[in-house]
Amino acid sequence: MKEKMHSGLRFENSTLDEVDARILTALDADARLPTAELARLVGLSAPSVAERMRRLVNEGVVRAYTVEIDSKALGYQIRAMVRIRPLPGKLHLVERLIQETPQFIECDKITGDVPFLARLVVHSIEEMDDVLESLSEHAVTSTAVIKGTSVKRRLPPL
Amino acid sequence: MKEKMHSGLRFENSTLDEVDARILTALDADARLPTAELARLVGLSAPSVAERMRRLVNEGVVRAYTVEIDSKALGYQIRAMVRIRPLPGKLHLVERLIQETPQFIECDKITGDVPFLARLVVHSIEEMDDVLESLSEHAVTSTAVIKGTSVKRRLPPL
DNA sequence: GTTGAAAATAGCACGAA
DNA sequence: TTCGTGCTATTTTCAAC
Numbered sequence: 001m002k003e004k005m006h007s008g009l010r011f012e013n014s015t016l017d018e019v020d021a022r023i024l025t026a027l028d029a030d031a032r033l034p035t036a037e038l039a040r041l042v043g044l045s046a047p048s049v050a051e052r053m054r055r056l057v058n059e060g061v062v063r064a065y066t067v068e069i070d071s072k073a074l075g076y077q078i079r080a081m082v083r084i085r086p087l088p089g090k091l092h093l094v095e096r097l098i099q100e101t102p103q104f105i106e107c108d109k110i111t112g113d114v115p116f117l118a119r120l121v122v123h124s125i126e127e128m129d130d131v132l133e134s135l136s137e138h139a140v141t142s143t144a145v146i147k148g149t150s151v152k153r154r155l156p157p158l
Numbered sequence: 159m160k161e162k163m164h165s166g167l168r169f170e171n172s173t174l175d176e177v178d179a180r181i182l183t184a185l186d187a188d189a190r191l192p193t194a195e196l197a198r199l200v201g202l203s204a205p206s207v208a209e210r211m212r213r214l215v216n217e218g219v220v221r222a223y224t225v226e227i228d229s230k231a232l233g234y235q236i237r238a239m240v241r242i243r244p245l246p247g248k249l250h251l252v253e254r255l256i257q258e259t260p261q262f263i264e265c266d267k268i269t270g271d272v273p274f275l276a277r278l279v280v281h282s283i284e285e286m287d288d289v290l291e292s293l294s295e296h297a298v299t300s301t302a303v304i305k306g307t308s309v310k311r312r313l314p315p316l
Numbered sequence: 317g318t319t320g321a322a323a324a325t326a327g328c329a330c331g332a333a
Numbered sequence: 334t335t336c337g338t339g340c341t342a343t344t345t346t347c348a349a350c
Contacts, residue, residue, distance in 0.1 A: 014231050014232060014233075016232070024225065024227070027224070027225045028224050028225050028227075029222070029224070030222070030223055030224075031189040031190060031222075031223035031224050031225050032189060032190060032223045034326090034343080034344060034345090035344075035345070036343075036344055036345080037344090044317075044318090045317070045318055045319075046344075046345075046346095047317085047318075047319090047345090047346080047347085048317055048318080050345080050346080051317090059231060060228050060231040061227060061228060061231045061232060062225055062226070062227065062228075063226040063227065063228045064187070064188070064189075064225070064226040065188055065189035065190045065223070065224075065225055065226075066185070066186055066187070066188075066189050066223075066224060066225070066226050067182065067185045067186050067189050067220055067222070067223055067224070068220070068221040068222040068223075068224050069182070069186075069219060069220065069221065069313060069314070070218050070219060070220075070221045071314050073172055073217060073218040073219045074172060074174070074219060074314060074316070075172075076314055080268075081266065081268060081275055095308050098308055098309060099308060099309055102312075102314065102315040103314065103315070104309055105309070105311065105312050105313070105314055106309055106310070106311050106312070107307070107308040107309035108239065108304045108306070108307055108308070109304070109305045109306040109307065109308055110238075110239060110302035110303065110304055110305060111302050111303045111305060112302045114302070116308060117239055117302070118308075118309065121314045144268035144269050144270045144272070144275070145268065145269045146266045146267065146268055147266075147267045147268060147269060148266070148267040149265070149266055149267065150253050150256055150257060150265040150266070150267055150274060150276075151256060151257055151262055151263070151264055151265035151276065152264070153263065153264050154260075154263050154264070155227060155263070156227070156229050156232060156234055156260065156261065156263055156279045157260045157261070158232070192324080192325060192326085192345090193325075193326070194324075194325055194326080195325095202336075202337090203336065203337050203338080204325080204326075204327095204337095205326090205327080205328085205336075205337075205338090206335070206336050206337075208326075208327080209335080209336085
């Protein structure tokens with residue numbers, strides 16, 4: 001517990017300096033960059049960079065090093081955003097159903113009259129219909145097929 | 159150009175076997191796993207695994223090795239999904255505005271009466287208002303604040 | 317934050333199934 | 334083709350500063 005409990009608003013302790021920002025930017029582009037190469041990029045020694053990376057993970061800034069998959073390349077021809085409004089009393093049941101349906105690869109709980117917004121990947125219209133059908137008894141859904149991407153996932157401003 | 163131009167429907171060439179699936183699953187959990195350790199996990203030699211990783215990248219299955227950032231840890235207290243409907247004739251202008259607003263860290267083009275669905279991160283309500291205000295002249299927006307996550311980003315079924 | 321030495325790893329050529 | 338082995342260069346890690 002080395003948080004500074006000073007005056008007022010303080011929500012996180014991560015004061016990213018320029019070097020951290022450059023490390024994160026580089027890792028965002030290629031998370032498998034060798035630490036040694038990262039070190040050359042930012043002009044520090046490898047142990048320093050390794051230490052910073054550990055710090056960023058411990059602080060929770062870096063939640064994970066992961067892989068970005070192209071679902072189309074796996075045969076999932078269709079991606080869609082599905083808004084899901086459970087029928088009265090079925091909120092938790094529906095949430096469980098979403099979680100247990102692997103074609104939902106992401107689902108946020110949101111404010112407003114529609115509690116869930118989920119990302120769906122399917123091989124075909126038929127599969128999409130199957131998935132939505134499996135919810136139809138417990139929820140009203142509204143589906144928007146993804147036609148393309150305007151902004152590819154990117155880092156927030158650092 | 160070694161694509162097989164055979165008969166009909168063929169959208170991808172990636173026939174993932176069990177080993178590929180396990181490699182992807184492991185890399186999804188930690189993209190910085192050393193190839194040698196991955197090799198031990200899947201029971202192959204390191205060069206074989208390295209070769210498979212190259213293949214997965216070349217086939218487009220792996221779009222990138224990247225980093226998952228916790229925007230809250232960076233001080234972005236609020237995340238929201240924003241549905242954006244440009245006013246007549248302003249579709250391209252609005253798309254450009256979205257792209258040039260770094261607080262939009264993701265934006266899909268979708269079917270339906272609302273062309274854009276964007277993910278927004280901001281430090282405060284005031285900042286959120288600023289961003290939405292900057293669009294208000296050219297588009298109608300509808301914002302749902304993200305209260306939590308039901309399904310964390312995960313791999314599609316392999 | 318740096319340096320330097322030891323251990324682990326990555327990349328490459330080559331041969332085997 | 335796909336995988337394994339042996340080699341060398343590079344990287345990682347840990348210590349001491």
